Amino acid sequence: xxxxxSRVAARFMISPAVxxxxxxxxxxxxxxxxxxxxxxxxxxxxxxxWIGFTNYEYFLxxxxxxxxxxxxxxxxxxxxxxxxxxxxxxALLLDQPMWGQGIVRILVIAPxxxxxxxxxxxxxxxxxxxxxxxxxxxxxxxxxAPFDFFAHAPLFSIIMIVAWQWLPFATLIxxxxxxxxxxxxxxxxxxxxxxxxxRFFHITLPHMSRxxxxxxxIQTIFLLSIFAEILVTTNGGPGYASxxxxxxxxxxxxxxxxxGGGSAGGIVAVILANxxxxxxxxxxxxxxxx
Amino acid sequence: xxxxxxxxxxxxxxxxEVIPPLNLDINEGEFVVFVGPSGCGKSTLLRLxxxxxxxxxxxxxxxxxxxxxxxxxxxxxxxxxxSYALYPHMSVRKNIAFPLKMAKLDQAExxxxxxxxxxxxxxASYIDRRPGQLSGGQRQRVAIGRAIVREPKAFLFxxxxxxxxxxxxxxxxxxxxxxxxxxxxTMVYVTHDQVEAMTMADKIVVLxxxxxxxxxxxxxxxxxPANKFVASFIGSPKMNFIDGEAASKYQAHTIGVRPxxxxxxxxxxxxxxxxxxxxxxxxxxxLYVTLEGGEQFTVRTVGNAEFHHGxxxxxxAEPENIYRFDENGLAIK
Ligand SMILES: Nc1ncnc2c1ncn2[C@@H]1O[C@H](COP(=O)(O)OP(=O)(O)O)[C@@H](O)[C@H]1O
Ligand SMILES: [Mg+2]
Numbered sequence: 001x002x003x004x005x006s007r008v009a010a011r012f013m014i015s016p017a018v019x020x021x022x023x024x025x026x027x028x029x030x031x032x033x034x035x036x037x038x039x040x041x042x043x044x045x046x047x048x049x050w051i052g053f054t055n056y057e058y059f060l061x062x063x064x065x066x067x068x069x070x071x072x073x074x075x076x077x078x079x080x081x082x083x084x085x086x087x088x089x090x091a092l093l094l095d096q097p098m099w100g101q102g103i104v105r106i107l108v109i110a111p112x113x114x115x116x117x118x119x120x121x122x123x124x125x126x127x128x129x130x131x132x133x134x135x136x137x138x139x140x141x142x143x144x145a146p147f148d149f150f151a152h153a154p155l156f157s158i159i160m161i162v163a164w165q166w167l168p169f170a171t172l173i174x175x176x177x178x179x180x181x182x183x184x185x186x187x188x189x190x191x192x193x194x195x196x197x198x199r200f201f202h203i204t205l206p207h208m209s210r211x212x213x214x215x216x217x218i219q220t221i222f223l224l225s226i227f228a229e230i231l232v233t234t235n236g237g238p239g240y241a242s243x244x245x246x247x248x249x250x251x252x253x254x255x256x257x258x259x260g261g262g263s264a265g266g267i268v269a270v271i272l273a274n275x276x277x278x279x280x281x282x283x284x285x286x287x288x289x290x
Numbered sequence: 291x292x293x294x295x296x297x298x299x300x301x302x303x304x305x306x307e308v309i310p311p312l313n314l315d316i317n318e319g320e321f322v323v324f325v326g327p328s329g330c331g332k333s334t335l336l337r338l339x340x341x342x343x344x345x346x347x348x349x350x351x352x353x354x355x356x357x358x359x360x361x362x363x364x365x366x367x368x369x370x371x372x373s374y375a376l377y378p379h380m381s382v383r384k385n386i387a388f389p390l391k392m393a394k395l396d397q398a399e400x401x402x403x404x405x406x407x408x409x410x411x412x413x414a415s416y417i418d419r420r421p422g423q424l425s426g427g428q429r430q431r432v433a434i435g436r437a438i439v440r441e442p443k444a445f446l447f448x449x450x451x452x453x454x455x456x457x458x459x460x461x462x463x464x465x466x467x468x469x470x471x472x473x474x475x476t477m478v479y480v481t482h483d484q485v486e487a488m489t490m491a492d493k494i495v496v497l498x499x500x501x502x503x504x505x506x507x508x509x510x511x512x513x514x515p516a517n518k519f520v521a522s523f524i525g526s527p528k529m530n531f532i533d534g535e536a537a538s539k540y541q542a543h544t545i546g547v548r549p550x551x552x553x554x555x556x557x558x559x560x561x562x563x564x565x566x567x568x569x570x571x572x573x574x575x576x577l578y579v580t581l582e583g584g585e586q587f588t589v590r591t592v593g594n595a596e597f598h599h600g601x602x603x604x605x606x607a608e609p610e611n612i613y614r615f616d617e618n619g620l621a622i623k
Contacts, residue, residue, distance in 0.1 A: 187342050188375035192389035192436070193363035202388070206379040 029270075036263035043257045055264035059252070065265075067240040068248040069272075071155055075162070075244055076223040076276075080216060082163040087170030087215065088208065092200075094171070095178050105175075112168040120229040123161045124150065154234045154242035161229050166222075170215045177211035178204070217280060224273050245269045291353060292443040292476035293318045294339060299348035301334055301500075308334050309500035311348060316444075316478060316493075321470050324480045325487040325523070326497035332480040335497070336446050339478065340369050352443060363392075368437035369446040372453065374429045376421040376436075383408075383417045386435045393440075407435045410469075427458045434469070444476035451486065463489060484524055488512075496520050518619035521546050527576065527588045529613070534583070536561070542614035542622055549576070549590035551611035554597075559604030563587060568597045579603055 039051045059065055094105060111119065127134050128149040136146035149157040181204060189199045227246045230236055236243035236251060243251065249269060253262020294316040301309040308331045316322050324332045337343045339350060341362035349358045357365050368389075376385050386407055390400045408414045411431045421429055430450060437445055447466070451459045467490050470477050481487055487494050488508045496503040496511065496519070504516040508524075515521035521529050525548055533544040553559070554577070563579040577589040577597055587605060597603060614622040 182373065182375065184371045184373050184375035185377060187362075188369070188371060188436075189377075189388070190342065191340060191362050191367070191369050192440075193392035194388075198392060203377060206377075209379075 032263045032266050035259055036267050038260045038263075040260040040263075041258050048260075051260070055260045056268070059261060059264045059268060064240050064243065064248060065245075065268075068243045068245050071240075071242065072224065072244040072246075072272075074155060075159055075226060076220055078156075078159040079163045079166060079223050080219060082159070083166045083170040083219065084212060084215060086163070086167050087174045088212075090167070090171040091174035091178050094175055108171055109168045111165055114165070116165060116228040117232050119165055120161050120232045123157075123164070124233045128157055150234050151238065154238065158226075158229055158233060158242055161233070162223065162226055166219055170219070173211050173215050174208060177208045181207045220276065220280060221273075224269075224276065245272065291318060293353055294444060294476070294478070295351045295354075296339070297349050297351070299335075299338060299350060300346050301331075301338055301343060302346045307346075307500070309338075312500070312502050314495065314502065314505070316476060319474050319476055321467075321477045321479065321490060321492045322495060323487040323491035323493070324478070324495050324497055325484055326482065326503075327523075328482050330497045331500035332482070332497055333448055334500075336369075336448055336478060336480050340367055340446050341365050342369075366440075366443040367446055368440050368442035368444075369448065370430075370433045370437050370450045372449045374421070374433040374453075376429060376432055378421050381418050381420055382413065382424070382432050382435075385421065385432055386439055389436065389440045403439045407439045410438070411435050426454050427462065430454065430462060434466075438469075438473070442475065444478060447477065447479040449481055450479075451481075452483075466490065485526060488524070494524075496523060514621070515613065516621055518544065518546070518615050518621075521613055521615075521621070527590065530585070530587045532561070532581070532583070532585050532587075536583075537614075540612060540614055543617040544615040544619070545607075546613040546615065547607040548611065549588040551608045552587070552589045553606050553608065554589055554591070554595070554603050555606075556602070557604065559606040561587075561605040563603055563605060565597050565599060565601045565603055567599065568595075570594060577603065579605065581605075 036055055037050060037052060038048045039054070040048045090108065094101070094108065098104070114122075125133070130136050130146045130148040130151075133146075135149070139146045147153075185203055185207075186199055189203050194202060225246050226244060227250065230242055230244065230247045231250075234242040236247045240248075245265070246269065249262050249265040252265050253259055294314075296312065296314040298311040298313060299309070300307065300311040324335060326332055334343060338345055341357070341360065345358060349356055351357055352365055352367070377388065380388065383404055386404045387400050390403060395403075404417075405414075408417050411434060413428065413431050413435060416424060416428060421432065424432065433450070450466070451462050454462060463486060466477075466479075470490075479486075479490060491508055493505060494508055494511055495505050498519055504511060504520045506514075511520060511524045515524060518531065522531070527549045529546045529548050530552070531544050531546045537543060537545045561581050563581040565577050565579055567578045569576040569578075572594070573592070575591050575593070575595045575597070577591070577595065579587045579589060581587055589603075589605065616622055
């Protein structure tokens with residue numbers, strides 16, 4: 001029970017932290033917004049001038065923007081699908097009593113500790129390389145022609161790499177959810193005549209809905225800004241086939257030295273992320289309530 | 291419909307034998323209570339009957355048919371769990387309808403049965419709520435509702451009242467007994483509370499460490515306990531025991547006297563003691579007496595006895611109500 005007096009004191013005491021955080025966010029954001037209205041190219045310094053919404057017009061009407069938007073959604077959706085289905089599957093497996101459970105669990109989390117650039121390079125050079133990669137060797141051993149992943153299925157390859165990185169996270173969250181399920185509920189369902197599939201569908205899955213929500217929310221935030229994996233594998237290509245919004249902003253501002261256009265793209269990305277977050281919260285936020 | 295027979299049923303977890311081979315007959319329509327101290331294997335025995343655990347050896351037959359290898363749902367038994375085990379994401383209606391839905395009944399039939407159960411158990415007013423929004427007693431009713439819609443051959447209850455407060459416990463006890471009167475279905479009920487056993491059972495099965503110590507009606511167990519364990523477990527307050535010289539007068543190793551069968555006087559009697567605590571309940575008085583030999587005795591008397599801490603009291607037993615036991619704790623007939 002806080003008195004009025006202590007409440008005022010509390011607000012006063014936390015205000016420096018709040019102000020610091022606010023400044024941390026507001027200053028870069030407002031500078032980005034400011035730049036986005038300028039004709040600001042690093043190749044012609046000192047020539048900045050106010051050009052209103054022109055940068056936005058260029059960014060939003062660029063065909064690359066729509067390609068990147070589609071790729072972003074595919075990347076996020078594809079990785080979410082694989083990690084959630086795979087995470088639930090792996091969690092169900094790991095929940096079975098077995099010998100060496102502790103070690104297996106550590107092995108499963110391991111990919112999470114590998115840096116994105118490193119894991120993408122490992123995949124690129126050790127697995128997916130059409131000459132030396134393991135997949136190429138396997139294909140040759142089976143009598144098929146090796147498949148050049150990054151040339152013919154660049155987005156799919158990146159989805160695979162990112163899904164591999166995030167699968168451990170999803171698995172861990174699902175596993176803890178699974179272990180918190182009251183065994184008596186499953187036994188009651190067994191007595192009530194529910195077979196394995198029905199028990200999973202009617203008891204286990206609803207119990208895990210909150211964990212699934214958490215995985216979707218957290219992963220979406222990180223997946224919208226995937227960058228390193230694209231940079232070290234395909235560089236967004238071929239063409240724009242594996243460019244997402246984040247990578248497009250980078251290409252615009254740093255490869256073409258167009259700070260104004262890049263800033264406009266960044267603001268568009270922020271707005272899109274907020275729209276996605278809004279719908280996510282609307283759609284599944286109620287799972288988090290009770 | 292609803293007789294259960296256990297033949298040489300045993301259960302081990304790993305190398306630990308929790309239930310040595312035992313035999314038990316549960317007749318159709320009977321209310322059977324498994325009673326025993328915590329950890330004696332009551333739940334395990336119930337779960338063996340339900341099919342939630344596999345027997346290590348022996349056979350379980352239901353209605354004369356071998357059910358040992360049949361999966362739980364097919365045995366036609368319904369279970370009420372200690373934690374109720376309601377499905378938290380489903381409304382009360384859906385919880386009760388779940389077994390019917392799994393049995394693929396058509397929706398009209400399901401609705402009819404659920405409504406009937408809701409009426410019998412008085413839970414219509416909260417049928418659209420979730421279990422999380424219900425009190426303990428209401429959850430208990432829903433759990434029973436989910437069991438009765440299946441119209442099982444027998445009900446299995448695992449300490450269903452242990453999560454309720456004392457007043458509610460007495461109420462639910464009566465309701466379950468009433469339910470049994472109305473349905474006339476076999477019920478197997480597990481409890482560690484001998485009062486529940488005495489008040490509800492047609493037949494009590496007393497267990498200790500997985501072994502059946504005695505089977506009988508409540509009054510049989512009260513009047514003719516087979517051994518010291520049953521004698522001290524059944525009846526409240528517990529039976530008083532005394533051994534040595536006092537017992538050998540009766541040609542026994544130990545004799546037992548129930549608190550309600552002790553007489554007391556201020557002047558004389560065979561056993562002299564000092565009152566430790568006197569509990570005056572109005573209708574009854576309980577005296578906790580320490581005898582000269584160090585034994586703790588409890589005395590129950592109707593009405594008010596004017597005894598207080600430190601008073602000297604002489605106790606004697608009603609001769610026809612003395613229980614005699616040999617050195618192995620078995621009753622001498
Ligand atoms: N799944 C299990 N694995 C190993 N031991 C168990 C298991 N279930 C019960 N036990 C043991 O069996 C004994 C009887 O347990 P239980 O039937 O639950 O007792 P009660 O219900 O009478 O309190 C206990 O000693 C308990 O530790
Ligand atoms: Mg138990």
